[in-house]
Amino acid sequence: MPPTAERSLITVMPHLLVNHVSFGRSPRSAGPLTTLAAQLSPSTVDEALDAAPRLGARAHSSGAGSTTDLWEAFATLAAHDLGAARAIEPHLDALAILEQADGVGTADDTAAAPRTWGVFAAEGGDDPLVATRGDDGWRLSGTKPWCSLADRLDQALVSAHVDGGARRLFAVDLGSPGVNVLEDAWHARGLTEIPSGPVRFDAVAGIPVGDAGWYLSRPGFAWGGIGVAACWFGGAVGIARTVFAAARDDKPFAVMHLGAIDELLEGARRALAEAAELVDGHEETVDPGLLAARVRSTVARACDEIVERAGRALGPAPLALDAEHAKRVADLQLYVRQHHAERDQHALGSALLRLEVAPW
Known part of the structure; x- marks a missing residue:
């Protein structure tokens, strides 16, 4: 070059x-x-x-x-x-x-305690997690899906259904009797070291965190979703660095793909940077859910295309022979699927249609 x-x-x-x-x-x-x-x-x-x-x-x-x-x-x-x-x-x-x-x-x-925490708030399955209140406090029973590292963490914030169908958050000691991690359920080829299978709770004690419905209604729920997108973005940056190194070695067409990757990263970076400024500025006119949906979609689309372009720029060799790159690609492909593609785009469009006028 x-x-x-x-x-x-x-x-x-x-x-x-x-x-x-x-x-x-x-x-x-x-x-x-x-x-x-x-x-x-x-x-x-x-x-x-x-x-x-x-x-x-x-x-x-x-x-x-x-x-x-x-x-x-x-x-x-x-x-x-x-x-x-x-x-x-x-x-x-x-x-x-x-x-x-x-x-x-x-x-x-929590800030000073040397404990590790998870957040288990996914829904699904035929045995939903339910919290009931008795003389000895709140007890959680049912099966919770997508519980990452449940066998390694000390505690977790777990959402459960309460009377009336609302969801409420509870702090749970994962070493408590009645917490049963269902093993052999994680068969992923990406994030292999982060098993995220179901956990069965049998009358497990829980401490309520916030009122019923608070977990989903607070602005922080949206900000947390953008934080996940920041992780996706970082994974895409790692892949882009590999393409950058290949382009400097004058690999055919890598320079063209590098330019396209930079365009994608810059768009995602700007979306994250603006969102962070809005959060820190406490902009009351911002709809947290709408902002999160837009940013996550922007970053997810960039990640999908960067993975595709990296494959074209680098060929099969790094995926087969470079353990670090192959892991990064597999990890990102799985992680970014927390964005539900067309379903999330439909939800975004539906949110826009609830506005009185077009927002652009």
Whole structure:
């Protein structure tokens, strides 16, 4: 590649050339949480779960106005290893939920405690999780799907149905009697180290966190969804870095695909950066659900196309012979399917039709 072309690529893609992932125009300036994430750079579940309480303490001490730092930390972790990010993101989300609950349940002491948390809030199956209140407090019974690392975490925030059909959140000790992780249900080829199968709860004690319906109605639910998209974005950045290295070796057509990948990353980056500014600015005119749907769709579409373009640019060899790249691609393809494609686009369109006038 001619030196002038190389300099041009470095100019337009500065945020791919540093250890952390930046949403801003000053890629070498990272917040405290992102800096710690880049320093720790966990590559295994054990390392991630060891890092999670340290990152949680740093996030808790960062104070208000740190959404950009939080999402850049997620992207930085994911660009290094998506499995590690997948293990850490729910822990930080759980701490944020407990903080938003304003001291309800166990919120007061979580930031300093060396415990690991998950968030189990998916629905599905023929045996829904139900919470009932008795003389000894709340008890949860039923089967909860998609419980990531339930056999490794200390505690989790778990949603359950209560009287009237509403969903309520509960803090649960995963070491409690009656918590049964259903093994041999995880057959994924991506995120293989993050088993996310069902868990059976048999009269397990739970501490309520927020009122019935609060978990889904709070703005933080939407912000947490965008945080997941920041992880997707980081995974796409990791793949883009591989294409960048191949393009510098003058691999045929890699430069063209690199340019297209940069366009996709820039669109996703801008969406995340603007959303973080809106969250930190407490913009009351912003519809949290609408913003989250738009950002997640933007990032998911970019990830899907980046995976496809990377395959065309690199050919089959990295998928077969480069364990790190093959893992990153498989991890991202599975992780990004938390965005439900046409179903989520239909939900977005339906939300737009509830507006009195077109929003554009």
